[in-house]
Amino acid sequence: MNICIDGRTIYKRNTGFGYYAFYLIRHILRSECNDHITLILHKDVANLFFMPSCTKHHEILTAVDYRNRILRDAWENLVLPIIFKKHNINMFHSLTFHMPILRIGNIKQVVTIHDLVVFKMPEIYPKYYTIYWRFIIKRSLERSSKIIAISEATKQDIIDLFNIKEDKIHVIYHGIDLKRFRPKDETNGVGATLKKYGLKKPYIMALGLSDLRKNGERILKSYSKIIKDKTKDVSLAICGILRKRNRVLFDQIKEHGLSDRVVMTGFVEDEDLPILYRAADLFIFPSLYEGFGLPILEAMACGTPVITSNISSMPEVAGDAAVLVNPYDVDALARAMHGILTDKGLKESLVKKGLERVKQFSWEKCAEETIRVYEAACNSNKSSADYADFTD
Numbered sequence: 355m356n357i358c359i360d361g362r363t364i365y366k367r368n369t370g371f372g373y374y375a376f377y378l379i380r381h382i383l384r385s386e387c388n389d390h391i392t393l394i395l396h397k398d399v400a401n402l403f404f405m406p407s408c409t410k411h412h413e414i415l416t417a418v419d420y421r422n423r424i425l426r427d428a429w430e431n432l433v434l435p436i437i438f439k440k441h442n443i444n445m446f447h448s449l450t451f452h453m454p455i456l457r458i459g460n461i462k463q464v465v466t467i468h469d470l471v472v473f474k475m476p477e478i479y480p481k482y483y484t485i486y487w488r489f490i491i492k493r494s495l496e497r498s499s500k501i502i503a504i505s506e507a508t509k510q511d512i513i514d515l516f517n518i519k520e521d522k523i524h525v526i527y528h529g530i531d532l533k534r535f536r537p538k539d540e541t542n543g544v545g546a547t548l549k550k551y552g553l554k555k556p557y558i559m560a561l562g563l564s565d566l567r568k569n570g571e572r573i574l575k576s577y578s579k580i581i582k583d584k585t586k587d588v589s590l591a592i593c594g595i596l597r598k599r600n601r602v603l604f605d606q607i608k609e610h611g612l613s614d615r616v617v618m619t620g621f622v623e624d625e626d627l628p629i630l631y632r633a634a635d636l637f638i639f640p641s642l643y644e645g646f647g648l649p650i651l652e653a654m655a656c657g658t659p660v661i662t663s664n665i666s667s668m669p670e671v672a673g674d675a676a677v678l679v680n681p682y683d684v685d686a687l688a689r690a691m692h693g694i695l696t697d698k699g700l701k702e703s704l705v706k707k708g709l710e711r712v713k714q715f716s717w718e719k720c721a722e723e724t725i726r727v728y729e730a731a732c733n734s735n736k737s738s739a740d741y742a743d744f745t746d
Contacts, residue, residue, distance in 0.1 A: 355389040355390070355444045355445060355728070355732060356389070356390050356392065356441060356442050356443050356444050356445075357389050357390065357391050357392065357444065357446075357447065357728060358391075358392040358393075358394065358437070358441070358443045358445070358446045358447070359379055359382070359391060359392070359393055359394070359446075359447045359449070360375075360446070360447065360448050360449055360450070360452070361375045361379050361393050361395050362394055362395065362396050362416065362418075362420040363375050363420055363449065363450055364376050364379075364395060364396065364399050364402065365398065365399065370468070370648060371449065371450050371468065373648070374449060374466070374468075374504075375450075376402075377528075377529060377531065377717040377720070378449070378717065378720060378721060378724060379391075379393060379403060380403060380717070381529075381717045381718050381720065381721035382721045382724065382725065383403055383410070383411055384718075384721075385718075385721050385722060385725060387410075387725045388410070389728070390410055390411065391410060391411035391412075392411065392413075392414060392437075392441050392443060393411055393412070393413045393414065394413075394414050394416065394434075394437070395413055395415055395416075396415070396416060396417075396418075396419070396420065397415040397416065397417050400413065400415055401413070414437060414441075416429065416433075420450075423486070426452075430452060430453075430454055431454050431455050434446075435454060435456075435458050438458055438459070438461055439458075439459075444460075444461060444462065444732065445461060445462040445463070445464065445728055445732055446461055446462070446463050446464070447463075447465075447466070447724075447728070448463065448464070448465045448466065448494065449466050450468070451465065451466075451467065451487070451490050451491050451494050452465075452490060452494060453465060453493060453494040453497040453498065454497075455493065457497060462499040462500075462731040462732050462734070463497055463498050463499055463731075464498060464499060464500045464502060464727060464728065464731050465494045465497075465501055465502070466502040466504065467491070467495075467501060467502065467503050467504070467508060467512060467645070468504055468508070468645040468646070469504075469508060469511075469643065469644065469645025469646075470491065470508065470511045470512065470515060470645075471567060471643050472487040472488055472491070473488065473491075473515055474511065474643050475567055475642065475643055478566040478567055492516070495512070495516055495518060498522075499731040499734045500522060500524060500727050500730055500731040500734060501518070501522055501523045501524065502523075502525075502526050502724065502727060503523050503524070503525050503526075503645075504525070504526065504527065504646045504667075505525065505527065505645060505671070506525050506667070506670055507644075507666050507667035507670055508525075508645045508646070508667060509523045509525050524723070524727050524730075526723045526724055527646070527671075527715055527719075528646050528648050528651075528715065528717075528720060529715050529716045529717030529718070529719065529720045530648070530651040530652065530655055530712050530715050530716070530717075531717065532655055532712065532713075534628055535628050535631070535651075535652045535655035535656050535712075536628070536655060536657075537632070537655075537656060537657035537709065538632050538656075543629070544629055544632070544633050547626050547629045547630070547633075548629075548630075550626070551591075551617070551619040551620075551622070551626070551630065552617050552619065553591055553617055553619070553630070553633070554589065555633055555635075556587075556588045556589070556635045556695075557588060557589040557590065557617070557633075557634055557635065558577065558588055558589070558590050558591065558634065558635060558636055558637075558691065559591045559630060559631065559636070559637045559638070559653075559658070560573050560590065560591065560592050560593065560637075560638050560639070561593045561594055561639070561649050562593075562594045562649070563592055563596065563600065563603065564594055564595055564596050564599075564600055566599065567641055567642045567643050567644075568639075568641050569641055569642050569663075569681050570592070570600065570603050571602055571603065571606060572640065572681065572682070572684050572687060573590075573638060573640065573687070574590075574603060574606045574607065574610065574612070574616070575606070575610075575684045575687075576684045576685075576687035576691060577590045577612070577616075577688075577691070578610040578612060579684070579688040580688050580691050580692050580695070581612070581615060588635060588695060589615050589616065589617055590612070590615060590616045590617070591617050591619060591630070591634065592616060592617070592618045592619065593619045593622050593627075593630060594619070594620075594621065594622065595620055595621050596618060627652070628652070628656055631652060631653050631656035631658050632656045632657060632658065634653075634658050635658075635694070635695060636658065636659045636660070636661060636691065636695065637649070637650075637658050637659070637660050637661070638660075638661045638662075638691065639660060639661065639662045639663070639668070640661065640662060640663050640681035640687055641662070641663055641666070641668065641681065642663070642665075642666075642681055642682075643666045644663075644667050644668055644671075645667060646667055646671060647662065647667055647668045647671045650662050650668065650672050650676065651711075651712050651715055653708070654672075654676070654708030654709065654711055654712050655709070655712040657705050657709060658705070658708075659676075659677075659700075659701050659704035659708065660672065660675070660676040660677070660704065661677045661679060661687070661690045661691065661694065662676050662677075662679075663678065663679065663680075663681040664679060664680055664681075665680075665681065672711070673707075673711050674707060675704065675707035675708045675710070675711035676704065676708070677690045677693065677694065677704065
């Protein structure tokens with residue numbers, strides 16, 4: 355079987371999609387899969403997966419930037435079919451919702467659905483963005499032979515929104531790189547890294563607040579409460595780039611008099627992220643919606659206690675190893691932060707549970723289960739039976 359995997363979301367500065375693509379592809383190539391793999395990658399990461407002992411794959415490089423929606427869509431629908439034909443592709447795996455508009459021959463198609471936030475929370479995005487992604491996702495679900503959902507919560511969203519039969523959807527969890535994300539290591543230059551981002555211990559860490567669903571406004575409100583209560587002299591580190599749409603956060607920082615307590619680090623380099631997790635007193639991730647929530651596992655793996663939401667996929671990922679709260683309840687968030695900052699026993703318990711919890715998630719397992727989906731897709735016959743009949 356000739357399998358084509360689209361890895362164009364992998365860049366030198368990766369985000370969630372890029373990490374998923376990188377780790378999944380790397381472990382598929384390391385697995386016992388005997389199929390030939392054709393990788394589609396951006397030219398800037400050429401030979402990223404070069405392994406002298408591995409002869410079962412080759413790379414097709416493109417200069418088209420995945421982030422350029424117009425060029426990306428044109429390339430997918432004009433060039434990708436040519437690649438399929440030229441390399442006798444039997445199966446195509448889209449790692450990011452995308453499928454060519456037209457069905458191409460007898461090629462089986464698998465799509466990974468990371469979340470359905472444009473259906474669940476359309477109000478937080480521009481209308482054109484929501485319309486575009488709704489169209490892309492619906493079309494990909496229709497074209498696919500099999501669907502990979504990254505959590506049971508995402509699977510249920512697919513069923514609820516599209517009436518797709520349950521046996522077409524396979525839940526495969528992300529993994530966690532435990533060599534990269536690991537507990538405290540005093541040899542890793544913590545002091546220099548904190549200085550680089552303008553941080554001093556102790557601090558609470560938040561990540562990715564550029565995305566409005568990450569609940570940045572309530573994080574600030576709850577943080578302002580524990581500062582007023584003089585719980586502890588602890589700063590708040592907002593890690594990641596903030597944008598114009600985050601104007602409310604800047605206004606809130608001034609309104610609550612937090613300018614000297616909130617540190618905005620900007621973009622965090624890959625090699626620095628685990629260090630910032632390790633040095634934090636706690637990691638707060640009260641997102642309003644997640645397809646999975648990989649930062650929960652990253653923080654746990656670094657030995658940092660976690661506060662996250664009791665909705666969407668987050669309880670599924672965190673298990674009993676985090677403090678789960680209603681993300682809409684500012685007082686509950688403040689109480690959770692106060693508890694971890696002041697209760698040493700609670701903090702130690704969460705750290706211990708977190709380090710055990712992350713062992714349940716591995717990229718090796720993710721790759722093995724994905725290969726089994728490929729096999730199931732090649733043996734499937736797509737038909738209208740993919741959709742559930744909800745007649746009374």
